[in-house]
Every structure is written in structure tokens, then in C-alpha cells.
Amino acid sequence: MLIHPWDAAHDEGEWRNWLTAHDFGQLAVNGPAGEPPWVQPMHFRYEPEPGPYGQVITHLARPNPxxxxxxDRPAVLLSVVDDYVYVPGHWTAPEGAPAEHGTPTSFYAAVQLRCTARVVDDPEEKALLLNRQVAHFQPEGGTAPAAPGEAxxxxxxxxxxxxxxEVTDVRAKFKYGGNKPAEIRERVTTRLADRSGPGDTAALSHKARRDAAGTTPRGPSRG
Structure with a gap:
């Protein structure tokens, strides 16, 4: 994933806060030699500890191939993408240029977690972690806890x-037009608000936050 300086996370808090509220992604696992990777869509729970980047808990069916x-190859990548919108070209034309000369683009937030995977088969530990994942999605309860040998x-x-x-590295990108001149950013903000389509409200929130903070990252682009 290419990350220009103006799209990089401003600090660790930006990607951590976003990831806490986005818990569905695609897990990429290296396939056999000469074959493409396995890509598994899944819900997950992100936990900020242990280690510098935290960990992810999830579960999959035993028959999964x-x-x-x-x-054999426990280095995996979890990719999470959301808050995306299409920005038409005529919104981004430079001042004084014909509208049709504007360049279409995409706005989106993306976090990629490089991880070392550990498979858990011990029934007690498996139940403990599974219950933690369910608690993330159902803090109000309503589902009986899993326990080995118990209904x-x-x-x-x-x-x-x-x-x-175990998350060993993070790449985070918030692509919301940070490289555009102020007049174009303001125009796109107005058009997004007027369109008010799927994803536009979230994109506007990211854009407003990043416009207010400036485009120079305060931390490394890898996290």
C-alpha cells in the first residue's frame, strides 16, 4: 500500500481509534508456492495490548482450507478498509480550469496489520478468547458463554x-485529499455534504479532522 506523507496517520492514536471502531477485515495468508494467497473475510477483536501494537483475536471453522x-507460514496480513467514497473529477478541477479537467479520486481509510499467527486449540483457552471476542460485539450480553463440555x-x-x-507492524492510510489546495478541499467538502450518500458522512468527518490538524504527519507513516 502506497502511503504519501499527506495520507499517513498523524499519530498512533489516529489509527488505533479508527481500528477500535472497525472490526471486519480480510486476513491474507500465504498460499502454497506458485498459488495466490488465501483471503478470508472475518470479524475480529482488536486489543491494544500486549506488545507495542497489540493483538487481534478471531476464530474460523476447522474445515477452512x-x-x-x-x-507453515504464520506471517499474515490483516487488511481493514472502510469510510470510502468516490470523488467525481468535476469536483476537483483546479481554479479557472474546465470542470471536466478535474481528476476523479477515491477517499478511504485503511489499516494493514502485519501479524504473527498462533493457532489456539486448547479448549479452555479457546473458550476464553472466543468469549472475549463475543463480548466485544455484544457488550450487552444475551449469549451464553462458551465452556468446554458445557451446554x-x-x-x-x-x-x-x-x-x-500478534501485531508486529502497522501501515495506516487516511486518504482524504490532504494534498489538494484549500479551495479544492473546501469545494469537495461542500459537494460531499450536499450529496450525503453512503459513506459521505464518515468521509466528511475524517476530512474535517485532518484538514484541521494539517497534512504533516506527527508520527511515522508505518504507524
Whole structure:
């Protein structure tokens, strides 16, 4: 993922706060030699600790074909992309130029987590981690906890495997026109607000925050 300086996360807090509220992504696992990677869509729970970048907890069905390759090559990548919109070219034309000379672009937020995967099959640890993941999505409760050998989910534990992903590196990108002149950024802001389509409100929020903060990153582009 190319990250220009004006699109880089301003600091760790920016990508961490965003990731806390975005918990569905695609896990890329290296496939066999000469084959493309496995790409698994999944819900996950991100935890800011342990380590400098935290960890991810998720689970997948035992019949999933990626397990053998994942255990052979535990370096994986979790990609999370959201808050994306299409920006028409006629919104971005330079001042004094014909509208049709503007360049279409995309706005989006993306965080890529490089991880070392550990497969958890121990029933007690698996139940503990699974319950933590469910608690993230259902803080209000309403689902019985999983416990080995106990109804209603004890017998189902053998049908899943839990993944504990240690995050070893982070690449974060918030592409919201930070390289454009002020008059174009203001024009795009107005057009997004007028359009008010899917994703426009989230894009406007990111754009306003980053416009107010300036475009110079306060931290490394890798995190």
C-alpha cells in the first residue's frame, strides 16, 4: 500500500481509534508456492495490548482450507478498509480550469496489520478468547458463554479454531485529499455534504479532522 506523507496517520492514536471502531477485515495468508494467497473475510477483536501494537483475536471453522498454509507460514496480513467514497473529477478541477479537467479520486481509510499467527486449540483457552471476542460485539450480553463440555456451546468448540494474531507492524492510510489546495478541499467538502450518500458522512468527518490538524504527519507513516 502506497502511503504519501499527506495520507499517513498523524499519530498512533489516529489509527488505533479508527481500528477500535472497525472490526471486519480480510486476513491474507500465504498460499502454497506458485498459488495466490488465501483471503478470508472475518470479524475480529482488536486489543491494544500486549506488545507495542497489540493483538487481534478471531476464530474460523476447522474445515477452512487455509490452516495448513497458515501453520507453515504464520506471517499474515490483516487488511481493514472502510469510510470510502468516490470523488467525481468535476469536483476537483483546479481554479479557472474546465470542470471536466478535474481528476476523479477515491477517499478511504485503511489499516494493514502485519501479524504473527498462533493457532489456539486448547479448549479452555479457546473458550476464553472466543468469549472475549463475543463480548466485544455484544457488550450487552444475551449469549451464553462458551465452556468446554458445557451446554449450549461446549460441544461446538471442537468445530472451530481460534487465532491469536500478534501485531508486529502497522501501515495506516487516511486518504482524504490532504494534498489538494484549500479551495479544492473546501469545494469537495461542500459537494460531499450536499450529496450525503453512503459513506459521505464518515468521509466528511475524517476530512474535517485532518484538514484541521494539517497534512504533516506527527508520527511515522508505518504507524
Amino acid at each position: 487455509l490452516w495448513r498454509d497458515l501453520e 449450549p456451546f461446549g460441544r461446538m468448540l471442537s468445530g472451530i479454531r481460534v487465532l491469536r494474531l
